[in-house]
Amino acid sequence: MAxxxxxxxxxxxxxxxxxxxxxLTLEHGVVRAVARGVARPGSRTRSTLQPFTPxxxxxxxxxxxxxxxxxxxxxxxxxxxxxxxxCGLYANELLSRCLPRDFAVEALFAHYGALLPELxxxxxxxxxxxxxxxxxxxxxxxxxxxxxxxxSDTGSPTMAALHPQERYLYDIGSRHFFEASHSQQxxxxxxxKLLAQGDWEAAGLARQSxxxxxxxxxxxxxxxxxxxxxxxxxLLEKRRQRAPVSS
Amino acid sequence: xxxxxxxxxxxxxxxxxxxxxxxxxxxxxLHLLERDRxxxxxxxxxxxxxxxxxxYCQRCRNLTEHECCAQCSDPRRDDRLLCIVESPADLxxxxxxxxxxxxxxxxxxxxxxxxxxxxxxxxxxxxEQQIVxxxxxxxxxxxxxxxxxxxxxxxxxxxxxPYGVNCSxxxxxxxxxxxxxxxxxxxxARAFTGRLPYSSQ
Numbered sequence: 001m002a003x004x005x006x007x008x009x010x011x012x013x014x015x016x017x018x019x020x021x022x023x024l025t026l027e028h029g030v031v032r033a034v035a036r037g038v039a040r041p042g043s044r045t046r047s048t049l050q051p052f053t054p055x056x057x058x059x060x061x062x063x064x065x066x067x068x069x070x071x072x073x074x075x076x077x078x079x080x081x082x083x084x085x086x087c088g089l090y091a092n093e094l095l096s097r098c099l100p101r102d103f104a105v106e107a108l109f110a111h112y113g114a115l116l117p118e119l120x121x122x123x124x125x126x127x128x129x130x131x132x133x134x135x136x137x138x139x140x141x142x143x144x145x146x147x148x149x150x151x152s153d154t155g156s157p158t159m160a161a162l163h164p165q166e167r168y169l170y171d172i173g174s175r176h177f178f179e180a181s182h183s184q185q186x187x188x189x190x191x192x193k194l195l196a197q198g199d200w201e202a203a204g205l206a207r208q209s210x211x212x213x214x215x216x217x218x219x220x221x222x223x224x225x226x227x228x229x230x231x232x233x234x235l236l237e238k239r240r241q242r243a244p245v246s247s
Numbered sequence: 248x249x250x251x252x253x254x255x256x257x258x259x260x261x262x263x264x265x266x267x268x269x270x271x272x273x274x275x276x277l278h279l280l281e282r283d284r285x286x287x288x289x290x291x292x293x294x295x296x297x298x299x300x301x302x303y304c305q306r307c308r309n310l311t312e313h314e315c316c317a318q319c320s321d322p323r324r325d326d327r328l329l330c331i332v333e334s335p336a337d338l339x340x341x342x343x344x345x346x347x348x349x350x351x352x353x354x355x356x357x358x359x360x361x362x363x364x365x366x367x368x369x370x371x372x373x374x375e376q377q378i379v380x381x382x383x384x385x386x387x388x389x390x391x392x393x394x395x396x397x398x399x400x401x402x403x404x405x406x407x408x409p410y411g412v413n414c415s416x417x418x419x420x421x422x423x424x425x426x427x428x429x430x431x432x433x434x435x436a437r438a439f440t441g442r443l444p445y446s447s448q
Contacts, residue, residue, distance in 0.1 A: 010361045047431040227360035
């Protein structure tokens with residue numbers, strides 16, 4: 001096989017000197033493979049095979065578990081630290097949790113590569129992660145459909161367009177919206193129309209896009225919450241306790 | 248071919264040791280049975296004793312059969328320095344390297360969200376307790392230079408901010424006696440960003 005561009009999503013020890021790795025590859029999506037001898041003290045690939053580093057890999061094997069035959073760095077890795085690093089771990093956990101194996105996601109791969117250096121910039125992190133989530137949902141055909149489901153007398157629901165002034169809730173099962181009752185908060189149609197145009201990264205819509213994406217991701221993630229997100233939240237919580245808001 | 252069921256059981260058990268395959272296990276078993284039965288007895292009693300008595304140090308979570316490990320009960324060590332390591336093996340490596348005379352704290356792991364290992368599993372509550380009770384002025388975050396080790400260092404430094412202690416991190420650098428040409432790109436890049444003013448002292 002030809003050299004395959006890849007990123008390491010996760011690696012765990014396997015036997016004594018090997019590692020079991022999950023790679024995000026350009027043409028094959030998430031691939032699980034054994035990296036033989038990579039944990040040996042003198043191994044040169046030991047430091048190459050790190051997350052957030054563009055790699056070139058080759059493997060053999062047709063089954064679920066491949067064996068890596070070549071691992072090379074394809075460029076300098078991104079040096080993430082502190083919160084940026086946790087965001088990187090979040091991206092990796094999200095992708096390894098949601099993506100099925102051996103399912104090509106070329107657009108997502110390109111997007112992931114472009115995302116990494118941006119995680120080093122604090123102001124961009126949230127917006128860029130939202131964009132990654134949208135790209136992931138689109139790749140798996142699980143992104144929200146921006147129209148309204150309405151119950152009708154005939155029994156089968158009908159479709160309608162979003163109304164700017166109306167408030168809506170998201171239905172995870174059908175991936176459509178439905179009108180919120182008076183007691184429910186929901187999100188207004190104007191905001192949803194902006195999101196439908198692709199304004200996921202707009203600063204003013206951060207809260208709403210986060211709300212919607214989180215719900216859309218739920219069916220892909222299963223019931224276990226993402227640990228990296230819980231980690232970030234517990235840090236935020238600790239920071240909040242330390243600095244009580246003055247108002 | 249198997250010699251006997253009991254022999255088979257012994258080689259099978261020996262294979263739980265790291266670096267021991269079927270052939271090695273067989274050699275060990277034959278050696279103990281044929282040439283060194285006394286040595287075998289010694290292994291049995293030492294192993295049984297160690298398994299029964301060795302636990303975690305109440306202060307630093309290092310391995311010890313006492314309430315406090317040797318590093319914690321040594322009065323000549325510096326009480327203002329605390330070095331946080333991932334494993335007892337890391338502690339031994341630092342001790343062998345020499346130069347550090349402060350206290351330790353052993354995490355027995357690192358934060359790894361993708362493996363489901365969170366702050367509860369690496370004894371951070373006990374660490375906070377140590378910080379409150381002690382009078383440390385510097386905490387050396389000596390977790391591994393891996394993504395997980397880095398995340399652990401970040402989490403701990405945030406956790407300890409309210410206690411007003413200074414956190415430091417082991418520097419990334421060039422291996423001693425190494426050649427620039429053969430050093431991997433990541434290490435070289437980190438060594439560059441962490442370069443120090445030249446001093447001929």
